[in-house]
Amino acid sequence: MAVFTPVTQDDLTTWITQFPLGVASSIRGIASGIENSNFFITTEHGEFVLTIFEKLTFAQLPFYLQLMRHLAESNVAVPAPIANNAGDLITPLHNKPAAIVSKLDGSCQMDPAPSHCAAVGAMLARMHLAAADFPIRQPNLRGIDWWRSTVPTVLSYMAPESMILLLDEMEFQEGFADSEAYMALPNGPIHADLFRNNVMFDGDRLTGFFDFYFAGCDTWLFDVAVTVNDWCIDLDSGVLDTSRVCALLDAYHAVRPFTASEKMAWQPMLRAAALRFWLSRLYDFHLPRDAEMLVPHDPGHFKRILQERIATAAPTLP
Template sequence: MAVFTTITDDDARQLLADYDIGSLVSLRGITAGIENTNYFLNTTRGEYVLTIFEVLTHQQLPFYIELMHHLAQRGIPVPSPQTRRDGARIGTLHGKPSAIVSRLPGGYEPEPGIEHCRLIGATLARAHMASADFELSQPNLRGLAWWTHTVPSVLPFLTPDQSAMLQDELAHQQQLDASPAWQSLPLGPAHCDLFRDNVLFAGTNEDPHMGGIIDFYFAGCDRWLFDVAVAVNDWCIHRNNGQLKPELVQAWLQAYASVRPFTAAEREAWPHMLRAAALRFWISRLYDFYLPRPAQTLKPHDPRHFERVLQLRRSEVVPALP
């Protein structure tokens, strides 16, 4: 359940007075999500999503909100934050930060095929290119520094073999991160959480159309190849065992490269970046599973999935970048 703060119709009418997006038609809570309160907000001028931020503060939000605005202004299909009459895009509701964004069409595809992978691959590349001149900067808050800080807290819950693999992979990624080749990889604002349930498709399964990319609240500045690796590790696998589907990987990467060609350094780094992306989510799922926040209302994901993915990426030959 993602409605932690109850919003009434009168609350919505009062909030809408600060915008020029029409009068209230309907308000309905959204049950998806983990951290924020979300409502579908329909007005006489369009369909929107109202979000009340339960964890992020007014000081933390500008990077995410302004990145979405920046991308939307450049034609990337992302939720477009609405501007208030005072020029701001972040408001306050019940003492908490709030934002209204445009509602994108479609729904998420649990079993993406080749055409879905082509569409999102090209769209992510367009988003990376469009974000290159974004003026705000924030590191990926779930990047290497967080991994290094978090691993000691989850080690007591692991078997000796799990602990050995986790520490060995972390050391491998620390060594890579310090290398000149790694430092040369193209970087910029990245989504950092581009799982299949954060992308919407309209149309049909046989003839999908891009609806858009949602949920930017793990975004940060990171190497763009990391963004690609996170996505491929979720979009292009057999979900039961984490093995890559070569035909989906090829479609995803070729579509991305048709918009932003990969560099020689990225081709060299690719197998290691797939490991980095698996490590990131193994650590975060271990942390959420064994050390959940007291207020967490949803059952955490099973960390064993990304343990299996990491084991595979450390041992298999992965499809090369085009």
């Protein structure tokens, strides 16, 4: 991700001695994203990813690292956290919590076909089922409580038409969250940020999901909606590609069938997923933090997606 906390080769050489990874020969900052400081590192034992957490605390982090370990042990393709010699998954670096995880093979598929979407859908369903018995409960920290506290912060930066859209959608989503259909939705740990750049493919083979640091306990359908809103759209317009949507949903449904309550909640949930990322991009765009290599995302992208989800019915769940 963006580098807020620089780490030199000398810093790494000293710090990594506590891990069973041998000598570190290189470190390179990763330029995508805006939450944590991330680096590719190479050691005598291979390539890994080092993350320094800029917002998440030592108390919050066990959820994410233990969830990844739980999924990896359940044969879900995710990066495996590396413990230090004392068995700790989280250790301080420059007075901030840090962790090392294995690096997945392949590269991100930024122009997905229906076959890629099907692979993502099937793996997402497997992930939800595998995480169902995960014992740590932590809420989605970018859920509706965060939306409520963040809306007043960004309103002053917005044009009147955008303000009306945001306030109207918040009113709609608060009503949706109080509905019986919403209350009946299956839930558990979710990824919550499964965009194209958080999934690796080696050719047509899906090699893993990564970047679980927005994960939390929420409805599984929200996770599906977030994923569809990125993997199955025309990027310029936000319009859904029916063939990709159906491929992803059918593959998910074959592993974990959708419930009747989920079928009722599908269109509002697509809107909720669009709102969540429009709101976070508004915040990050107008209230950025200083960082090396920071590339803010365009809030208008998810505004267009939200408007499209309001205006046009999506393919129904199988």
